[in-house]
Amino acid sequence: MDDLLQEFIAETRETMEALSGEIIAWEADPSDRARLDAIFRFVHTVKGSCGFLDLPRLARLSHAAEDVLSAVRAGERVPDARLVNAVLAIVDRIGEIVEAIDGGAALDDSGEDLLIAALDGKAEPAAHAPTQAVQRAPTRSVRLSVELLDRMMSGMSDMVLARNELARRLRDNVDPAVEASLDRLSLTVAEMRDTVTRTRMQKIDALFSALPRMVRDTAAGLGKSVTLSIEGADVELDREMIEMLRDPLGHIIRNSIDHGIEPPADRRKAGKRENGALNVSARQSGNQIIVEIADDGRGIDTDKVVAKLVAAGRSEAELRALSEKARLDLVFEPGLTTKDEVTEVSGRGVGMDVVRANIEQIGGRIELSSQRGQGLTTTIHVPLTLSIISAIVLGAANQRFAMTRQSIEEIVRVRADGAVKIDRLGTTPIATVRERRLPLVDLATILGLACADRGDPSMLVIVGVPGGSYALAVCDVLDNEELVIKPAAPAVMASGLFAGQTLPDSGQPMLLLDSAGIASAAGLQFTRETAPADENAAEAEPVVPALLFLDLDGVRRAVPLAVVDRVVPVDTAHIHFTAGELRLSIDGRILPLTAQGGLDGREQVSVLRLTDGVGEIGYAIAEALDIADLPCAMTPAREPGAIAGVVAVDGDQVEMIDPHWLFAEQARLGAGSGERPICLLTGREAGWMATFLRPALERAGYRVATGLKHGESAALTLAMDDDPDPPAGAAVLRLSREPRNDNAAIFRYDRAGLVEALARHAVGAE
Amino acid sequence: MADLFLIARIAGRQVAIASDQVDSVVDIGEIVPVPAADARVRGLAALRSKVMTVIDTRAVLGLPRSDEAPGRAVITIVDGHHYAILVDALDDVTPCALLPLAGGIVLAGGWRGIGCGVVELDGEPVLAIDLHAMIPGVAQAA
Numbered sequence: 012m013d014d015l016l017q018e019f020i021a022e023t024r025e026t027m028e029a030l031s032g033e034i035i036a037w038e039a040d041p042s043d044r045a046r047l048d049a050i051f052r053f054v055h056t057v058k059g060s061c062g063f064l065d066l067p068r069l070a071r072l073s074h075a076a077e078d079v080l081s082a083v084r085a086g087e088r089v090p091d092a093r094l095v096n097a098v099l100a101i102v103d104r105i106g107e108i109v110e111a112i113d114g115g116a117a118l119d120d121s122g123e124d125l126l127i128a129a130l131d132g133k134a135e136p137a138a139h140a141p142t143q144a145v146q147r148a149p150t151r152s153v154r155l156s157v158e159l160l161d162r163m164m165s166g167m168s169d170m171v172l173a174r175n176e177l178a179r180r181l182r183d184n185v186d187p188a189v190e191a192s193l194d195r196l197s198l199t200v201a202e203m204r205d206t207v208t209r210t211r212m213q214k215i216d217a218l219f220s221a222l223p224r225m226v227r228d229t230a231a232g233l234g235k236s237v238t239l240s241i242e243g244a245d246v247e248l249d250r251e252m253i254e255m256l257r258d259p260l261g262h263i264i265r266n267s268i269d270h271g272i273e274p275p276a277d278r279r280k281a282g283k284r285e286n287g288a289l290n291v292s293a294r295q296s297g298n299q300i301i302v303e304i305a306d307d308g309r310g311i312d313t314d315k316v317v318a319k320l321v322a323a324g325r326s327e328a329e330l331r332a333l334s335e336k337a338r339l340d341l342v343f344e345p346g347l348t349t350k351d352e353v354t355e356v357s358g359r360g361v362g363m364d365v366v367r368a369n370i371e372q373i374g375g376r377i378e379l380s381s382q383r384g385q386g387l388t389t390t391i392h393v394p395l396t397l398s399i400i401s402a403i404v405l406g407a408a409n410q411r412f413a414m415t416r417q418s419i420e421e422i423v424r425v426r427a428d429g430a431v432k433i434d435r436l437g438t439t440p441i442a443t444v445r446e447r448r449l450p451l452v453d454l455a456t457i458l459g460l461a462c463a464d465r466g467d468p469s470m471l472v473i474v475g476v477p478g479g480s481y482a483l484a485v486c487d488v489l490d491n492e493e494l495v496i497k498p499a500a501p502a503v504m505a506s507g508l509f510a511g512q513t514l515p516d517s518g519q520p521m522l523l524l525d526s527a528g529i530a531s532a533a534g535l536q537f538t539r540e541t542a543p544a545d546e547n548a549a550e551a552e553p554v555v556p557a558l559l560f561l562d563l564d565g566v567r568r569a570v571p572l573a574v575v576d577r578v579v580p581v582d583t584a585h586i587h588f589t590a591g592e593l594r595l596s597i598d599g600r601i602l603p604l605t606a607q608g609g610l611d612g613r614e615q616v617s618v619l620r621l622t623d624g625v626g627e628i629g630y631a632i633a634e635a636l637d638i639a640d641l642p643c644a645m646t647p648a649r650e651p652g653a654i655a656g657v658v659a660v661d662g663d664q665v666e667m668i669d670p671h672w673l674f675a676e677q678a679r680l681g682a683g684s685g686e687r688p689i690c691l692l693t694g695r696e697a698g699w700m701a702t703f704l705r706p707a708l709e710r711a712g713y714r715v716a717t718g719l720k721h722g723e724s725a726a727l728t729l730a731m732d733d734d735p736d737p738p739a740g741a742a743v744l745r746l747s748r749e750p751r752n753d754n755a756a757i758f759r760y761d762r763a764g765l766v767e768a769l770a771r772h773a774v775g776a777e
Numbered sequence: 778m779a780d781l782f783l784i785a786r787i788a789g790r791q792v793a794i795a796s797d798q799v800d801s802v803v804d805i806g807e808i809v810p811v812p813a814a815d816a817r818v819r820g821l822a823a824l825r826s827k828v829m830t831v832i833d834t835r836a837v838l839g840l841p842r843s844d845e846a847p848g849r850a851v852i853t854i855v856d857g858h859h860y861a862i863l864v865d866a867l868d869d870v871t872p873c874a875l876l877p878l879a880g881g882i883v884l885a886g887g888w889r890g891i892g893c894g895v896v897e898l899d900g901e902p903v904l905a906i907d908l909h910a911m912i913p914g915v916a917q918a919a
Contacts, residue, residue, distance in 0.1 A: 460812050505815065
């Protein structure tokens with residue numbers, strides 16, 4: 012935080028120095044729009060920085076000044092001498108407070124209300140003497156111009172080259188004293204070089220580390236909640252670039268949270284998670300660093316943008332004629348905001364024009380991609396110029412080329428054992444690297460260089476590009492160097508094969524290969540490749556993890572692991588054969604239990620508690636054996652039952668339990684489900700039926716009732732043959748007290764006939 | 778109106794180069810070829826810590842590449858890129874007045890693209906050339 016504060020102070024101080032001229036010019040000519048904009052940007056930047064540095068006084072002052080200036084920009088107020096004075100008083104005050112913060116001195120805030128009131132023209136600005144008592148604290152940092160660093164850097168490179176030249180010339184001189192001196196020089200030069208290099212480079216983390224706090228505070232101030240994720244914080248970037256990116260990034264993120272991400276209630280309505288997602292990522296791509304800020308908010312409403320500009324006096328027809336993309340870019344117009352109310356955070360339309368100006372100043376560009384209702388992705392491209400990259404030096408046809416390490420997946424040597432080999436499809440050579448087939452590109456050929464030997468290459472560099480990978484055949488892999496990459500002349504870049512040029516220690520210029528450019532020059536086409544891991548899984552036989560166990564009848568069986576909740580030891584005393592089936596008393600409840608084989612003679616068994624996520628059943632076994640991946644391919648059982656089929660495990664046959672059948676059976680038998688069809692018992696013998704037939708009826712899937720509640724209807728009605736006809740609407744099954752020879756009724760103790768009749772009705776019901 | 782002109786010799790002919798196009802004059806050392814580039818690009822060479830793109834003047838003129846090792850070059854800077862234009866020899870620096878090509882004179886071959894006028898040197902006409910016109914990939918300003 013202290014670092015940030017120091018930077019803020021230094022930056023504000025610098026801007027103020029630069030601004031003093033602007034202020035005087037504006038004072039002389041208040042209608043000068045350019046000066047007004049410059050001052051406006053200054054207070055806006057101060058306000059933005061105060062937001063996350065927690066400097067409420069500065070925030071208040073700058074916010075007030077910004078309000079007024081924004082009114083002037085919108086033409087609502089005229090910049091008369093009084094207003095100019097009031098604004099200048101605020102700017103002065105900001106300077107004083109900044110100095111006070113730096114010096115750690117207290118500065119009383121009397122008169123600040125007056126200053127702010129003066130902005131509205133209600134009070135005269137207090138004639139106030141600037142506090143001169145504040146002395147600058149000694150700072151331990153120096154701000155250098157990047158130009159100076161540039162000169163230092165190129166001087167350093169010259170020094171390295173001179174050292175190399177000297178070393179070459181002294182190679183024949185074997186005087187140990189000279190050699191020792193040279194070594195010391197080399198060491199010092201190398202160290203210096205590192206230091207000088209480091210003065211320019213910084214991890215982009217320096218930029219990203221302030222984001223979580225900023226996002227949190229901004230979101231909290233707006234009553235929103237935002238989840239920030241950051242990627243690529245270790246991408247290294249030129250210090251100057253980082254400084255130049257700081258404000259734009261802040262603006263974009265604040266805009267995203269304020270304009271993009273909706274309040275939680277709206278997000279719920281839109282079917283999104285309440286927490287907005289904000290993703291900030293940095294990556295290197297070719298000779299550019301790409302910083303991407305993606306939110307899942309409402310995106311940019313281009314109609315609204317157009318409407319605003321029309322309201323500001325632009326021609327509607329002209330704006331309507333623009334493409335969607337061009338209309339999106341209208342947000343970069345100065346003075347535009349689509350938000351109707353002004354907030355502490357943003358919404359004055361400063362920002363996007365400033366953002367674009369800042370980014371273009373460093374030779375970058377900014378792109379918007381908006382999906383209305385889905386979110387906005389802002390992509391900032393900044394050049395890699397002066398960025399140091401880690402590169403691998405490759406040799407092809409006696410020439411050296413560099414390739415960024417980032418794009419190289421691995422480097423392999425063609426091996427006799429076949430793990431890495433070159434195959435031919437027709438006449439096209441392809442590389443097979445550990446079962447992975449890759450297109451093969453010969454570096455020398457694609458560069459049009461003559462290679463001495465035309466045999467199969469021995470070294471392959473596996474290069475990853477968007478969409479896939481390819482193998483690049485090279486003659487040699489020479490070195491691994493940190494290189495300062497600079498853009499090459501257009502004539503050199505024209506082929507699309509190179510991403511830049513560099514001057515390594517050898518003093519010989521070297522070209523940086525563009526991995527994607529080579530792929531396209533070679534005509535490679537990638538359809539999105541699935542991850543190699545998935546590929547392997549797809550090739551292998553599908554398996555299902557299963558629990559192998561020894562069943563009570565001594566047979567080895569298996570059950571899919573997914574349905575096994577747990578395995579518990581159970582005393583056989585808790586297992587009873589009640590009401591036609593085995594039941595297990597466990598944990599205060601009764602669980603239906605399946606067993607294949609007798610429990611006799613055992614005091615304890617293991618019980619697999621199987622679950623389908625809702626219900627639970629037990630399956631008694633002798634012991635659990637192992638967990639294994641079993642092939643899905645299975646010889647099905649001849650008849651449906653508890654055994655689904657047989658699988659081969661290490662040459663053995665293992666019966667696979669069919670959990671579906673077990674649960675289906677249980678569902679058929681199980682009590683309690685209210686969804687079953689009703690079997691209505693009527694007539695004089697209803698009592699007998701309820702007592703004697705209920706189990707059979709329930710087993711057949713009916714719920715037994717002797718009367719219908721309101722709204723219920725019977726699927727089947729049971730009655731004796733001499734009962735009067737029950738109300739129509741349901742199938743009627745009649746029973747007789749005596750055996751009969753017709754089909755009109757079933758003898759009530761003809762169990763087989765009854766079951767068959769019930770089954771027939773059940774089928775009919777379906 | 779007399780500007781300084783560098784009198785050089787390319788492809789055996791004397792030419793004049795406006796000095797405001799010339800950054801410096803150097804001896805070219807080893808040249809690293811650039812594969813797949815325009816034939817006019819001879820390669821890259823290092824001058825202290827700068828990398829320069831070396832332009833082969835003979836290729837610009839449509840002549841076969843000479844077997845001689847390149848020696849001297851005139852450095853010119855376009856859009857921040859350093860280009861080294863190979864020359865056979867450098868003769869002199871002298872103030873001259875640039876005259877337009879007289880009516881009816883049409884330069885032949887590769888010279889047409891680079892000639893931009895005539896200077897008088899000791900009573901002899903010498904072709905003035907535009908270095909930037911020799912550089913491939915640079916948009917020509919009319």
